Amino acid sequence: xxxxxxxxxxxxxxxxxxxxxxxxxxxxxxxxxxxxxxxxxxxxxxxxxxxxxxxxxxxxxxxxxxxxxxxxxxxxxxxxxxxxxxxxxxxxxxxxxxxxxxxxxxxxxxxxxxxxxxxxxxxxxxxxxxxxxxxxxxxxxxxxxxxxxxxxxxxxxxxxxxxxxxxxxxxxxxxxxxxxxxxxxxxxxxxxxxxxxxxxxxxxxxxxxxxxxxxxxxxxxxxxxxxxxxxxxxxxxxxxxxxxxxxxxxxxxxxxxxxxxxxxxxxxxxxxxxxxxxxxxxxxxxxxxxxxxxxxxxxxxxxxxxxxxxxxxxxxxxxxxxxxxxxxxxxxxxxxx
Amino acid sequence: xxxxxxxxxxxxxxxxxxxxxxxxxxxxxxxxxxxxxxxxxxxxxxxxxxxxxxxxxxxxxxxxxxxxxxxxxxxxxxxxxxxxxxxxxxxxxxxxxxxxxxxxxxxxxxxxxxxxxxxxxxxxxxxxxxxxxxxxxxxxxxxxxxxxxxxxxxxxxxxxxxxxxxxxxxxxxxxxxxxxxxxxxxxxxxxxxxxxxxxxxxxxxxxxxxxxxxxxxxxxxxxxxxxxxxxxxxxxxxxxxxxxxxxxxxxxxxxxxxxxxxxxxxxxxxxxxxxxxxxxxxxxxxxxx
Numbered sequence: 001x002x003x004x005x006x007x008x009x010x011x012x013x014x015x016x017x018x019x020x021x022x023x024x025x026x027x028x029x030x031x032x033x034x035x036x037x038x039x040x041x042x043x044x045x046x047x048x049x050x051x052x053x054x055x056x057x058x059x060x061x062x063x064x065x066x067x068x069x070x071x072x073x074x075x076x077x078x079x080x081x082x083x084x085x086x087x088x089x090x091x092x093x094x095x096x097x098x099x100x101x102x103x104x105x106x107x108x109x110x111x112x113x114x115x116x117x118x119x120x121x122x123x124x125x126x127x128x129x130x131x132x133x134x135x136x137x138x139x140x141x142x143x144x145x146x147x148x149x150x151x152x153x154x155x156x157x158x159x160x161x162x163x164x165x166x167x168x169x170x171x172x173x174x175x176x177x178x179x180x181x182x183x184x185x186x187x188x189x190x191x192x193x194x195x196x197x198x199x200x201x202x203x204x205x206x207x208x209x210x211x212x213x214x215x216x217x218x219x220x221x222x223x224x225x226x227x228x229x230x231x232x233x234x235x236x237x238x239x240x241x242x243x244x245x246x247x248x249x250x251x252x253x254x255x256x257x258x259x260x261x262x263x264x265x266x267x268x269x270x271x272x273x274x275x276x277x278x279x280x281x282x283x284x285x286x287x288x289x290x291x292x293x294x295x296x297x298x299x300x301x302x303x304x305x306x307x308x309x310x311x312x313x314x315x316x317x318x319x320x321x322x323x324x325x326x327x328x329x330x331x332x333x334x335x336x337x
Numbered sequence: 338x339x340x341x342x343x344x345x346x347x348x349x350x351x352x353x354x355x356x357x358x359x360x361x362x363x364x365x366x367x368x369x370x371x372x373x374x375x376x377x378x379x380x381x382x383x384x385x386x387x388x389x390x391x392x393x394x395x396x397x398x399x400x401x402x403x404x405x406x407x408x409x410x411x412x413x414x415x416x417x418x419x420x421x422x423x424x425x426x427x428x429x430x431x432x433x434x435x436x437x438x439x440x441x442x443x444x445x446x447x448x449x450x451x452x453x454x455x456x457x458x459x460x461x462x463x464x465x466x467x468x469x470x471x472x473x474x475x476x477x478x479x480x481x482x483x484x485x486x487x488x489x490x491x492x493x494x495x496x497x498x499x500x501x502x503x504x505x506x507x508x509x510x511x512x513x514x515x516x517x518x519x520x521x522x523x524x525x526x527x528x529x530x531x532x533x534x535x536x537x538x539x540x541x542x543x544x545x546x547x548x549x550x551x552x553x554x555x556x557x558x559x560x561x562x563x564x565x566x567x568x569x570x571x572x573x574x575x576x577x578x579x580x581x582x583x584x585x586x587x588x589x590x591x592x593x594x595x596x597x598x599x600x601x602x603x604x605x606x607x608x609x610x611x612x613x614x615x616x617x618x619x620x621x622x623x624x625x626x
Binding site for chain 1: 388389390407410411415417419420421422423424425426430431433434435436437438439477
């Protein structure tokens with residue numbers, strides 16, 4: 001057994017035998033996914049959502065509808081294309097789309113709400129020259145949308161604490177010093193830690209996904225290959241981020257405080273639990289500095305929109321660049337003691 | 338004998354505190370060298386610089402005549418004063434892990450035999466007793482068949498039985514012609530194991546020689562120790578705490594003289610000078626433990 005595999009093995013055994021931590025790492029995300037799935041399983045969204053594209057030229061045939069409080073009208077025009085609106089329609093984020101420019105209404109055949117709205121609108125449009133079109137698309141449940149977020153969040157904590165915190169603990173209790181007294185290099189030690197944690201986090205993520213998928217049958221429009229690729233890159237990126245914090249700190253309390261300080265905003269502002277769409281632009285820009293945001297965006301695109309490798313290239317590029325940056329910073333900062 | 342390790346003018350400060358002030362030492366090959374001193378004397382700082390763990394502020398360390406290089410760590414074994422071991426793995430797994438670090442590790446059976454680890458092989462590192470732990474740490478230190486072993490206070494905190502067992506282990510290692518550099522604040526340990534000692538305090542080496550030469554140099558004859566009960570000190574005696582200490586080469590006449598001067602000899606002790614006495618003489622303090 002060479003130095004490297006021996007260290008990977010020792011670190012992995014340490015993790016697996018620490019039963020409490022091991023089960024918590026598996027159980028926590030599973031509980032979260034099921035918890036949220038249960039909490040949001042009811043069809044609470046009784047409101048109709050109508051997306052309007054452009055403005056009416058001349059009299060608005062649907063003017064009267066605007067007084068109905070149960071219908072939520074959302075106006076689009078400048079920032080979004082009609083295609084994007086239709087995408088939302090297919091994903092059941094809208095129940096009906098009114099295109100004032102081409103005088104056409106579109107509805108989702110598979111939506112529960114669509115038939116009622118469609119009849120209302122059709123009745124109004126008889127003989128007016130407006131066209132009707134139907135689109136298809138299964139609904140996205142909250143849990144489908146949530147699962148990449150929860151797995152990403154679990155990855156985040158497992159990577160940051162599993163590398164950052166553990167190396168600080170080794171430094172404090174003298175394990176690092178003992179290793180420094182052997183021919184092991186800092187690079188060899190750190191990469192062994194990373195490889196061990198990489199395997200653990202990847203397996204945990206796959207296990208959590210497959211385990212919850214057995215019961216919840218997530219929507220998966222893209223390829224598992226792309227999803228795994230993105231996951232592996234995101235794990236690497238977050239491990240590298242963790243390494244920066246592992247580089248110098250000597251106190252576990254300080255390391256833990258700082259890791260929490262960055263992981264909590266990341267959890268909140270990376271769109272794990274709620275969409276950042278509609279939040280102030282500053283939050284949206286802020287979210288871009290977090291690797292988690294890019295993983296979640298990419299994973300949602302693969303799962304819910306069937307994005308291929310080309311569509312997720314921006315996320316892959318950003319995660320890759322961040323990984324390199326973090327690794328360089330960590331290598332520059334690292335000290336044994 | 339050619340020194341395996343030569344130290345010249347070594348110094349190290351932590352902020353305003355100068356821990357080591359210009360230490361010079363030659364460690365001859367194949368012996369057990371003891372670095373003695375009270376806590377805070379600078380022993381650990383010195384030994385950690387020699388181990389290559391701490392970088393000195395000034396001075397020079399040469400291993401077999403050359404500055405310390407990359408291969409140094411493959412040729413030396415180190416046991417720190419306190420070391421945490423990786424958690425959740427057993428003694429055997431720890432030995433396997435550390436064996437993987439070296440190009441030509443000692444076979445497992447040999448290590449187990451040498452350090453008497455048979456009974457604790459499958460125990461978790463966290464569940465070892467003090468003595469077991471030190472035996473295990475010594476095993477880790479000798480995995481690479483080191484030419485030089487550094488042991489920093491290896492028996493501190495052990496019970497007398499474990500301490501004696503540990504001394505046996507060190508004797509075995511010495512028999513392999515391994516040079517041992519040991520720090521301790523137990524004079525009995527130094528007397529038992531060390532062929533040569535250096536006494537250190539306040540960051541400086543006070544004396545360095547074989548224990549016998551040092552004792553011969555500083556003491557003649559035997560030491561008389563009397564409880565101090567006030568009154569005048571006998572000529573040539575000195576007061577140390579509650580005790581009067583005096584040296585003599587002619588015990589018979591010294592005792593007669595004490596009686597003639599009317600001293601009460603109740604509680605008197607007479608012994609051959611040992612390293613404890615030497616230490617007290619040199620540092621003016623008893624060993625701070």
